[in-house]
Amino acid sequence: MKYPTAIYLDHAASSTLRESASKAMVEAWQKGPGNPASTHHAGRAQRRILEDARDKVASLLGAFPDEVVFTSGATEANNLALLGHAAAAGPNSPLIGSPVEHKSVLQVLCELAKAGHPLTLVSPNPEGIVPDLTCALPTGANPGTVTLQLANQETGALQPVGKLGKQLASTHPAWRLHTDATQAVGKIRVDFHSLFVHTLSLSGHKWGGPIGAGALLVRRGWPLRALCHGGEQQDGRRPGTESSMLAAALAVALSEAVADLDAFQTRASAFRQTILNTLKQNAVPYEINGSPEGLPHILNLSFGGIRADLLVMALDLEQVAISAGSACTSGSILPSSVLTSMGLSKDRILSSIRISLGHDTTPEIVDEALVRLIRVVRRLGGGGLS
């Protein structure tokens, strides 16, 4: 067999650890023990690894090193940003977001709304794009917080964060803007300062770093309240012993992903075209959910009424890993809030699956996945929704 038996096309949920990242972890632990907060040689050796990683992340994303706060992932980073901004802006400061956001943003907004912050959620257009959040800016209100993701986790739709940032900076300079860049970093060029955002969250395992390693970029001069209290690590913004091992792996994986950006885009676009062409050639009816101009490695499809959970299960039996909606909700049969807010029909939403490609996806993997996908769709075809 030329293709691997198990096929993994769920990279938006979690991608393959890059060899460079695992190597960086091994190198970090081979340096021996040491707490980066300790002043002796062993502590300094770990601190050097940590600060090198911070410098690398900063330079790859157009930030200053002191703007990088390492976290355990994007969930923590999104919480740190949004709870921090809301606290800084004041008890009843307004919040503006969109239902296309990831749960770790949406749930925070809902909690803040329960605590008294007026919340406006602006629906996306049918392609999943939120063209303008400024329409929701209250006139004459206290400054508040706007949040807009860089790219969507279910459809790959790209959001106009830079445009929004520039506009806010000129018309509402006291407002704070957060972007969840989890699905965009390592996939498209991201320049923190030119986005005019105050915070940006990212997660290493979406582009070949380890799970458990993420970061929040925090604009200089816009301090945030920490989520936890304790030591003075990371200027008190994220107390707790820092893992130089995880930071180093995140940084080196990011560096590789950024170096491969254009080539990855080209590969992913070609794979996407192959998938769509092959489906057409085999007369398999499908609909694409979301903008055709989004991230090419995320493809959200509905197969004429075949229930997504059944399709995902049937493909799993064929050793193909794909997802129905984002991983956090994949265990549930609740319709995706992203697709619902796009105004899609219930049938189309309940039959939507996400195929997401990764840095190690090859033409052979895509070809074999298509053979199995078409076989399974044909077998389930015409079943309709129960």
Added chain:
Amino acid sequence: MKYPTAIYLDHAASSTLRESASKAMVEAWQKGPGNPASTHHAGRAQRRILEDARDKVASLLGAFPDEVVFTSGATEANNLALLGHAAAAGPNSPLIGSPVEHKSVLQVLCELAKAGHPLTLVSPNPEGIVPDLTCALPTGANPGTVTLQLANQETGALQPVGKLGKQLASTHPAWRLHTDATQAVGKIRVDFHSLFVHTLSLSGHKWGGPIGAGALLVRRGWPLRALCHGGEQQDGRRPGTESSMLAAALAVALSEAVADLDAFQTRASAFRQTILNTLKQNAVPYEINGSPEGLPHILNLSFGGIRADLLVMALDLEQVAISAGSACTSGSILPSSVLTSMGLSKDRILSSIRISLGHDTTPEIVDEALVRLIRVVRRLGGGGLS
């Protein structure tokens, strides 16, 4: 040379990663990509690793698997516990603790006090032990939260948590008891249920697991508010993608530490005796800070007025890594709050250093460390405090 050039005796700050732990990480990433929240085979493979780790941690510490919440470390675990208990007990619920606690407990207590919770801090006896916190229980007040560490991070003093737990359970069953067991787990036998605590925090890197891996044990029936909002991971108590790699490494390191408990205690006691005897034989005057009956692998000493920061630096030049106070404060020259609360003189506090032994400490390491320590103390001797 029979001894290693660089000598590490700061294991209470962070210990050497065990080979079994690094092997577990390699095994986890060799399983391939997968988000443990995904329902397909790749996700399930990671979930299996994660749940095996949870089962192992639970059985090693006398807890149920659903009582184990993996976190990024003890700082997060302590915050989750104390902020959660205070929220559950109500806005003005009382708090009782002690100044011997780690910063990640003390700072949380102070933040809660600022938010209106009445806080009582009970000082330890001169040996660093807090014999009775129940004296601070207000009569007739709303139920609140008591926190008492299992072992002290600077002196190794063991606190009577089990006794306190039993007493609270019988006289104040509505009160909540948290214990920070960071320095005790993997060093002494810890049985969650028989301590009668509601939460217990731990950190993998204190006994050979990786930095970035910790856990909070949460008693069944005593739900806690999560620190972050997002996905439903770990029953919503700790949203965010779970790292099976870190959990597996933490679990296997704990399993090895627990299997080696008695042997480690014996080795550490012998090393401690060697250190004290050798100092005596070489007529190096010292004082022991804290209970002589605490954890044998933590030795807190003052050398007649030699400033700790100078001693730590001079030893660092001799390639010996030890600490002045706990790592989080080692960069500062503020006197330790632990030793201050024990009523020690300022001279003794400012000259106190911590030597902490680890699972890979050998007689050769201790002997060579002593040669260098005695040389440095003699060189600095009689300097007095400036």
